[in-house]
Amino acid sequence: MPEFPGRLSHLFATVHPAGRGPYSLNEVVAALAERGVAVSSPYLSLLRKGERSNPAPEIVTALAEFFQVSPAYFYDADYADTVNRDLDWLVQLRDSKVREIAQRSYALSEHSRQAIADMVDHLRKAEGIPDESAGKSESS
Known part of the structure; x- marks a missing residue:
């Protein structure tokens, strides 16, 4: 899953409420914990940097749910490209x-x-x- 770090970082950079900056690692960790998925901020940081790979499926699913994309975003290049075009459009609308x-x-x-x-x-x-x-x- 070599594209995973870039896709996760793109979600951090683009998916956040209008009028504020990106979610912090701690905010995402807390949101995942509310979904019953325990990850640490350092682990999430390592995933973003590509220094850890192959996250458990439940982590991928929880991240996808948090950022409101399908888990396929992390696995399917064509789907990710489509989502990224939509996200870039939303960024422009901010x-x-x-x-x-x-x-x-x-x-x-x-x-x-x-x-x-x-x-x-x-x-x-x-x-x-x-x-x-x-x-x-x-x-x-």
Whole structure:
């Protein structure tokens, strides 16, 4: 499970309530203990660093439940990629201006939303920001 440390660290970095930073090791250890799974902060730290491997299935399941992902996140690269794209989107929505733009455009017509998307594409190009949609299929 060589990807486990990176995936666990990504969950720590991205899955936390808005308005605060990532969960501490102690917070996660306490939450796992509430689920009946005993791990220590040092052990969890070693898992994140890749200095310990092959955590017990109940630890993997408890971590997945805590971070609200399927245990498959730790084993299946395709599933992890999908979840990571969703998590990255949620991180972007933590930015109040990004969230405001999304909320305010929700009730607009499809035509108006396309005009906003075109304007964003134009601004991204003007600022030299790469086109994120290159090579991706449309989902809408």
